[in-house]
Amino acid sequence: MLTRVWEHTLGEVVQWARVNSPWALHFNSGSCNGCDIELLATLTPRYDVERLGVKLQGSPRQADLLVVTGAVTRQAKDRLLRIYAQMPEPRFVMALGSCALSKGIFHDCYNVVGPVDVFIPVDVYVPGCPPRPEAIIAGMVALLGKLQAAPAAEAQT
Amino acid sequence: MTEVLALLIFPGGIALLLAALLYEWINRKLAARLQNRVGPRWFQPLADLVKLLAKEEIIPQGAQPVLFDLLPIVSLAAVTTAALYTPLFGLAPAGSFPGDLIVAVYLLSVLSLCTSLAGLITDDRYALVGGLRVLTQLFSYEAPFLLALLLPALVAGSWQISVIAAYTSEHTWLLLTQPVGFVVAVIGLMGKLELPPFDAPEAHTEIVAGSLTEYSGRGLALFRLSRNVVLIVGLTLIAALYLGGVANPLLFFAKTLLLLVGVTIAQMLFARLRIDQTVGLWWRFGVLLALGQWLLTLLGKAVA
Amino acid sequence: MTTLEFARMLLLRWQNAFSTPEANRLDVHIAPAEVQPAVSALLAGHWGYLAGITGLDGSDALEVLYHFASGAVIVTLRISLPRTGARVASICHLIPAANVFEREISEMLGVTFRGAPDTARLFLPDDWPEGVYPLLKDAVLPEDPHDRTD
Amino acid sequence: MTAPTKQFTIPIGPQHPALKEPGFFEFTVEGETVVGATVRLGYAHRGIEKATESRTWVQNLYLLERICGICSHIHALAYALGVEKLAGVTVPPRAQAIRELTAELERIHSHLLWLGVAAHEAGFDTLFMYSWRDRETVMDIFEQFSGSRVHHSVNTLGGVKFDLTPELSDAIHQGLDYLDERARYYLDLVQNDPMLSGRTRNIGVMTEADAARLGVVGPTARASGVLRDLRVEAPYSAYVNFPVQAVVETAGDLHARFVVRVRELLESIRVIRLLLDGLPTGDLQARMPRKIPAGETISRVEAPRGELFYFIKSAGGDMPERIKVRTPTLCNLASVLELSRGRQLADIPMLLVGVDPCFSCNDRMVTICRVESGERVDFTWDQLRRKESIP
Structure with missing residues (x-):
């Protein structure tokens, strides 16, 4: 009984921490820069995602959230998979911008092999060309809301 | 019983760790405000810590698994031990013996050594460069930092922190009589904590996360926590030695906060120094300044 | 003497035909074998810098265009090459920066640059099929294995 | 770590904090000094x-x-x-x-x-x-x-x-x-x-x-x-x-x-x-x-x-x-590789950013240029200098 209460409480605490401290890693898999600069803009004074605990990390090992911008090019595909593999569990993926969602305007280009979600599982999609910083923040909040709604036991795995 | 409580809960142990998180928050929040941002919420460091503790820990190929796990623990243990000898929150230190100042200062360096080793035992090239940079930096700031902290000992005529603190609270603030020593000590602390402009060992844009590049979960959490403990211990030491002792806990707390504010502002003002510039700065100016202050103090003692 | 006239004078020896498609432009048709001497002549006259090299797939031949710019004036050296097995001398030893442009053309159109210091695969992905040159009009490009448009 | 030579290579990119865009650089360093540099673009090549x-x-x-x-x-x-x-x-x-x-x-x-x-x-x-x-x-x-x-x-x-x-x-x-x-x-x-x-x-x-x-x-x-x-x-x-x-x-x-x-x-x-x-x-x-x-x-x-x-x-x-x-970055990028040799590692991101490289712009055309003291040479300072001696 006591252990169950303890486990439950621990799960809740861990989940709370996870929701409040998503560290992000940015990977450009073949984007035009538009999404990248808007993502960077969310860190700057007007939008400041540090309010939500979001920090841009340099190392995949220390990130919880992988933000992928751009349609995936042939050359970037392996890198994307490798970076995803390097991230410790639990990990989440955000596909940012029309190209990452559906290849966008580059749908018929010969060196573009697909949107992000055919290679790695995507947790949240943010459409736009490019999405406004507000939209990116809304995407992050949606992801965190999803995490919060998940049962505590699941968050622990 | 009370001694165990003092070690585990207050003022050591849990209270120390919580205070460490509080100081990190103040540092980050103030930095954000100075950059025109809103900054993190008050519980941010705690959330970061708990999240990291619960995260998967990947031991990379090529790393020494035992050392990889052990280093963060050793560094946290060392710096919390150092905290025992310092008058945390203005209260009497839990342990005290003649010469504890030197022991405390060297225990603080264990963090740098462990961080460096953590980089050197992995195969990661960023971590290797980071580890080397930590060591290089350690050798550059350590001597002047030590000299600056030993100055008050010279003045007070004792190597025991509590004795020096008692001396400084009865005399004029050493900040006024030994300003150079104070400045060197504060800047040395910034070097120890790898705060900008001395953050070359973990420069994101060059070597990702420096020697900690391969650490993901628990190890990273413990290293971050150790660094915060060093911050609090360092501030406490400087406040006790240079800012008029530990007479009143509340006033003392205010003094360390003031120091923290000063450190944060300094860290916002500067661009990162290259590692060779850091070394040059310390050996060309830091050491000379500290030695100069030593000579002056010795002369003053001889005359008086 | 204007910049344009000076360039005309420098290249007089190598040209097969001059044409001026637009104001401030001079197109110089030369034989493929004379690329190196013509470029040397421009360099010797300290005339402008290499602004880029364009490869074109005409219906019956490939064309390589070396664009030199000096202020508003552009001089283009044009050579014509067969569509298969095209070969031309590299100008990398004269202008090292040309390497970048030459590699683009050799990968995109299949032109071989003789004497180029490095001919390894450049910008197409590592797993790109051999012998497929995407900018040829009749190139058969690899399918996207993940196409979901249907 | 225990390489027989004192040199080892620091890769920068395609995912690296210094680059908000993909590009792949390899810098060979001795201690903190850069002795060689290569670049591979094409991660943003869309065609x-x-x-x-x-x-x-x-x-x-x-x-x-x-x-x-x-x-x-x-x-x-x-x-x-x-x-x-x-x-x-x-x-x-x-x-x-x-x-x-x-x-x-x-x-x-x-x-x-x-x-x-x-x-x-x-x-x-x-x-x-x-x-x-x-x-x-x-x-x-x-x-x-x-x-x-x-x-x-x-x-x-x-x-x-x-x-x-x-x-x-x-x-x-x-x-x-x-x-x-x-x-x-x-x-x-x-x-x-x-x-x-x-x-x-x-x-x-x-x-x-x-x-x-x-x-x-x-x-x-x-x-x-x-x-x-x-x-x-x-x-x-x-x-x-x-x-x-x-x-x-x-x-x-x-x-x-x-x-x-x-x-x-x-x-x-x-x-x-x-x-x-x-x-x-x-x-x-x-x-x-x-x-x-x-x-x-x-x-x-x-x-x-x-x-x-x-x-x-x-x-x-x-x-x-x-x-x-033909984008401006392409013209400027070669200069970075030229200038990086003999510099401190810490200066490299500064040098790179000095020309304001834009890899998305470059995506259609991609290059590898090597400037290395060793044998893998694309073009070196010396070769560039030789070009200067051409009358």
């Missing part, structure tokens, strides 16, 4: 040049805008100018002036963005935050003007889509007043801040002769005393009536590249003010044919990073026969 051949002239405008999210207007402008030249269409003066105005606003946005990124590379996050905060002023203007912060789509073939209303003009004036003050502050800062100067002065020095020979363009060339600015040398669009003055510095180091870009902010602000006050009246668009007459043209404009070169060929149909894009 746009091929894609232009299966899109109509108008559709291509939107595709080419998305070559780069930072200089989207200037790509569209270069393309539109070229197609208009082929079609023999004269763009009304008001549209030309609005094009210049947008291009200069984009230059301000791009240079402020660059200033922030460069400061971030130097570990000076406060400046990064400040300059990006001020950049939002320009983004607001763009949004009010075109409805989009990044891909403005101001251009159309034959003119522009959006008119400049008096309210907008006032808003721009207001924004410029603020930016003017900030730009002066930044100029003072990059010139006088001792710590920043310590990271920029005498770093990556490129002499005037080197710059001219390596064919570098844009602010990188102008910081080395080479006046290479198409707005001055070959004025296009409205630059004939509203001329800019070229900003040239002679030191050729990273510091000069900072100063050139910040001074260009002030110059852009000056020209935009003149444009706002003297905006010609008239139509916004000229009629364009659906099919463009056969022919070839070269269109060159001055992008924020330097000369942008478009070669456009039409076969007379409703789609282009060939569009070739």
Whole structure:
């Protein structure tokens, strides 16, 4: 009984921490820069995602959230998979911008092999060309809301 | 019983760790405000810590698994031990013996050594460069930092922190009589904590996360926590030695906060120094300044 | 003497035909074998810098265009090459920066640059099929294995 | 770690904090000193040049805008100018002036963005935050003007889509007043801040002769005393009536590249003010044919990073026969590899960022250039010097 209460409480605490401290890693898999600069803009004074605990990390090992911008090019595909593999569990993926969602305007280009979600599982999609910083923040909040709604036991795995 | 409580809960142990998180928050929040941002919420460091503790820990190929796990623990243990000898929150230190100042200062360096080793035992090239940079930096700031902290000992005529603190609270603030020593000590602390402009060992844009590049979960959490403990211990030491002792806990707390504010502002003002510039700065100016202050103090003692 | 006239004078020896498609432009048709001497002549006259090299797939031949710019004036050296097995001398030893442009053309159109210091695969992905040159009009490009448009 | 030689290689990219975009660099270092450098682009290679051949002239405008999210207007402008030249269409003066105005606003946005990124590379996050905060002023203007912060789509073939209303003009004036003050502050800062100067002065020095020979363009060339600015040398669009003055510095180091870009902010602000006050009246668009007459043209404009070169060929149909894009970064990138040898590792991101590389722009054309002391040599300083000895 006591252990169950303890486990439950621990799960809740861990989940709370996870929701409040998503560290992000940015990977450009073949984007035009538009999404990248808007993502960077969310860190700057007007939008400041540090309010939500979001920090841009340099190392995949220390990130919880992988933000992928751009349609995936042939050359970037392996890198994307490798970076995803390097991230410790639990990990989440955000596909940012029309190209990452559906290849966008580059749908018929010969060196573009697909949107992000055919290679790695995507947790949240943010459409736009490019999405406004507000939209990116809304995407992050949606992801965190999803995490919060998940049962505590699941968050622990 | 009370001694165990003092070690585990207050003022050591849990209270120390919580205070460490509080100081990190103040540092980050103030930095954000100075950059025109809103900054993190008050519980941010705690959330970061708990999240990291619960995260998967990947031991990379090529790393020494035992050392990889052990280093963060050793560094946290060392710096919390150092905290025992310092008058945390203005209260009497839990342990005290003649010469504890030197022991405390060297225990603080264990963090740098462990961080460096953590980089050197992995195969990661960023971590290797980071580890080397930590060591290089350690050798550059350590001597002047030590000299600056030993100055008050010279003045007070004792190597025991509590004795020096008692001396400084009865005399004029050493900040006024030994300003150079104070400045060197504060800047040395910034070097120890790898705060900008001395953050070359973990420069994101060059070597990702420096020697900690391969650490993901628990190890990273413990290293971050150790660094915060060093911050609090360092501030406490400087406040006790240079800012008029530990007479009143509340006033003392205010003094360390003031120091923290000063450190944060300094860290916002500067661009990162290259590692060779850091070394040059310390050996060309830091050491000379500290030695100069030593000579002056010795002369003053001889005359008086 | 204007910049344009000076360039005309420098290249007089190598040209097969001059044409001026637009104001401030001079197109110089030369034989493929004379690329190196013509470029040397421009360099010797300290005339402008290499602004880029364009490869074109005409219906019956490939064309390589070396664009030199000096202020508003552009001089283009044009050579014509067969569509298969095209070969031309590299100008990398004269202008090292040309390497970048030459590699683009050799990968995109299949032109071989003789004497180029490095001919390894450049910008197409590592797993790109051999012998497929995407900018040829009749190139058969690899399918996207993940196409979901249907 | 226990390599037999003292050298080992630091890869930077394609995912690396110093690069917000993918590119792959390998620097060989001895201790902290760089002895060799290679680059591999192509991670953002999408194949746009091929894609232009299966899109109509108008559709291509939107595709080419998305070559780069930072200089989207200037790509569209270069393309539109070229197609208009082929079609023999004269763009009304008001549209030309609005094009210049947008291009200069984009230059301000791009240079402020660059200033922030460069400061971030130097570990000076406060400046990064400040300059990006001020950049939002320009983004607001763009949004009010075109409805989009990044891909403005101001251009159309034959003119522009959006008119400049008096309210907008006032808003721009207001924004410029603020930016003017900030730009002066930044100029003072990059010139006088001792710590920043310590990271920029005498770093990556490129002499005037080197710059001219390596064919570098844009602010990188102008910081080395080479006046290479198409707005001055070959004025296009409205630059004939509203001329800019070229900003040239002679030191050729990273510091000069900072100063050139910040001074260009002030110059852009000056020209935009003149444009706002003297905006010609008239139509916004000229009629364009659906099919463009056969022919070839070269269109060159001055992008924020330097000369942008478009070669456009039409076969007379409703789609282009060939569009070739040569971006400024390509011209400048080789210089980074040249200059990185013998430098400190810590200077490399600064050097890279000094030319403001844009890999998305480069994506159609990709390169590997190696500059190494060892055997894998592409071209070295020595070879470059030999070129100089050619009479």
